[in-house]
Amino acid sequence: MDISLKGKRALITGASSGLGEAISKELASSGVNIGLNYHSHPEDADRVSGELEKTGAEVIEFRADVSDSKQAFDMVDFFVKKWGGIDILVNNAGIDGKHALSWEADLSEWEKVVKINLFGPFYCAREALKHMVAQKKGVILNITSVHETIPWSGYGSYTASKAGLSMLSKTMAQEAGSSGVRVLCLAPGAIKTPINQNVWSNPENLNDLVSKIPFGRMGEPEEVARVAAFLVSDAASYITGCTVFVDGAMKDYANFIHGG
Numbered sequence: 591m592d593i594s595l596k597g598k599r600a601l602i603t604g605a606s607s608g609l610g611e612a613i614s615k616e617l618a619s620s621g622v623n624i625g626l627n628y629h630s631h632p633e634d635a636d637r638v639s640g641e642l643e644k645t646g647a648e649v650i651e652f653r654a655d656v657s658d659s660k661q662a663f664d665m666v667d668f669f670v671k672k673w674g675g676i677d678i679l680v681n682n683a684g685i686d687g688k689h690a691l692s693w694e695a696d697l698s699e700w701e702k703v704v705k706i707n708l709f710g711p712f713y714c715a716r717e718a719l720k721h722m723v724a725q726k727k728g729v730i731l732n733i734t735s736v737h738e739t740i741p742w743s744g745y746g747s748y749t750a751s752k753a754g755l756s757m758l759s760k761t762m763a764q765e766a767g768s769s770g771v772r773v774l775c776l777a778p779g780a781i782k783t784p785i786n787q788n789v790w791s792n793p794e795n796l797n798d799l800v801s802k803i804p805f806g807r808m809g810e811p812e813e814v815a816r817v818a819a820f821l822v823s824d825a826a827s828y829i830t831g832c833t834v835f836v837d838g839a840m841k842d843y844a845n846f847i848h849g850g
């Protein structure tokens with residue numbers, strides 16, 4: 591199947607590591623021009639863009655904090671002007687936040703997670719949709735999580751932000767659908783990236799995590815990136831307003847393999 595991404599223009603947030611890095615690589619190797627957003631680690635952004643350029647892709651790095659509306663708007667505007675439009679926005683930037691029970695949560699930590707994971711995608715999508723709706727094409731892929739449906743004790747800000755992003759995406763899909771613009775979510779399960787390295791680098795924690803995955807192993811970033819490439823391509827032209835899970839069936843409550 592030809593997923594026909596050649597020459598498309600994609601802005602990917604949080605692209606200097608983890609899933610954002612893998613998605614950028616997959617899209618670049620399919621001929622997509624990449625707007626590589628990062629926030630805290632310019633050295634990682636340089637490393638990733640160096641690797642992407644080897645594929646022949648055009649890569650432009652842009653430092654911005656997506657949780658700051660002005661920075662997010664300026665970034666989208668920059669790429670729209672530079673490229674003369676935008677085809678794809680992948681809202682990937684996100685953090686898990688610090689473990690804290692809801693009644694013990696530090697307010698600024700709680701708000702930080704929601705601002706990065708929910709407000710950030712909204713700010714970027716708001717600007718991108720103005721152009722996509724006017725040009726009558728485009729796709730926004732929001733990276734959520736199995737925790738858009740699975741509660742996760744100690745991570746209330748994270749689960750709330752991902753569930754909120756899921757519903758925001760479906761609403762935006764309704765709003766922009768008649769203009770030919772797709773908005774959807776990709777929900778990864780436990781994928782081996784720096785975000786959960788503290789878990790998978792410890793054998794006991796890794797065993798506990800894997801026991802929650804019916805497929806019996808963690809996922810690799812490339813397994814998410816390949817699905818992302820399909821979803822933003824015209825091959826997925828009738829998929830919108832929904833969430834595609836890439837999770838080894840994690841959301842289906844592995845603990846119910848026995849008993850009940």
Ligand code: BGC
Pocket residue numbers: 686734735736737778779780781785786789
């Ligand atoms: C989180 C990871 C976690 C996974 C499964 C993801 O959304 O970012 O830290 O391992 O969900 O719980």
